[in-house]
Amino acid sequence: MKVSIITVVYNGAEHVRDCIESVVSQTYPDIEYIIVDGKSTDGTVDIVKSYGTKVDRFISESDKGLFDAMNKGIGMATGDIIGLLNADDYYRHKRVIENMVATFERAQSDAVYGDMLYVDRNDTGKLKRYWRSGWYSENAFLWGWMPGHLSFFAKRWVYEQYGVFRLDLKTAADYELLLRFIHKNKIKLAYMDEVTIVMRAGGQSNSSLRNRLRGNREDKLAWKLNGLKPYFFTLWLKPLRKITQYITKPPGDPTYKAPEVSNR
Template identity: 70%
Template sequence: MKISLITVVYNGAAFVRDCIDSVVGQTYDDIEYIVVDGGSTDGTVAIVQSYGDRISQFVSERDNGLYDAMNKGIGMATGDIVGILNADDFYPHPDIIRDVMNLFRQSQCDAVYGDIVYVDRVNTEKVTRYWKSGHFRPNAFLWGWMPGHPSFFVKRTLYEQHGLFRLDMKSAADYELMLRFIHKYKAKLAYLSEVIVVMRAGGVSNASVANRLRANQEDRLAWQLNELRPYRATLWMKPLRKIGQFFSKPPITYRKK
């Protein structure tokens, strides 16, 4: 069973090598790796090209933002499973994709998700936040739950059946897509109880109170576009659930060698 992994990057020369190394170093042997560059001018293109045929498909051209580039990558994908790894992020050890694919086989699920740690952008040994997703329960989205999108691996057929990222959703496009796949269309999930992705801190939606309020409005729109009705507290429970992530500690061995 083949997996397509997609990295979207724009002027990411500072960190993209960490990301690529974590993919090409995976022990799973049936990986199609797609890199979609938005027309970088900082040396990113040369870095990606230096990996030669270890990058299965590479395109560098202007796009309409992050989610447009992700959609482009999904359109290029030929694998049974699709995963997205942002250019600032990386897999914590070489067996991540093997573990993900084993769970797909064992559970016969539509999507696999796991846990995430956020780290300092420069000192990646310094953990700033631990997102333990936990097991999914029916209607969990109504209580503010969602899996971390970078840990979300999906059968390609779900994109074909239920659509790609909505470009009008801006920073909430990943939330809307998971709401659509999981809550609306009842995709069967399997939880991999381990840290799947290490993320460098600096997300747009949580960068300020104004951004958080804007993201809350976009979250509300996500429910409306899918003709779904949240509870009154749903959209505030979502950011409130994140508070505990700043005080939780990840497993000591999550970055095994």
């Protein structure tokens, strides 16, 4: 199966090499790598271009934000499977895509998801959060569950049939998309019981109390937009479930350093 990996970036020169290296070093042989740049001015474009044909498709143009750029990448993808990886983040090891495809084949699923680590933005060896998604059970969204969207890989037909990210949501577009795919349309899921993504701490949805409250309102809207009704406690359980992410520790190697960058 061909896998399309999409990275969106805007003025990400500080970290984008780590992201690209983690993709181009993957052991899986059939990867289409797409980078969508928001017309960066900090040298990002030159860094991407330095990878030559290792990046299969690259555009640099103005967009309407993160999710618009993701939608552009999804529209360009020709792979059987689509995955997203932001420019600040990177794959945990070189066999992530290989293991993910094997999970698809073994489970005959429509989508695969795994676990994620949040690390200090400047010291990637310092763990902040461990997002263990765990096994999915029907109606888990009603109990505040969701997988990390960057650990989520879906067949391209899922996007074609059920749609892409909504641009009228700012912080909950990823939640709404997963709610629509998994809870509403009941695509077949498979859990990849390992850490797949390392994310540098930060982002719109969790950077401040104000954004968290706005996110809660948008989460509620996500249910309404899909003609769904949550339990009265669903939208409060969702952020409360994150508390354990600051307490539990991942198994295995405690080192989460970014991948080494090739000399260029």
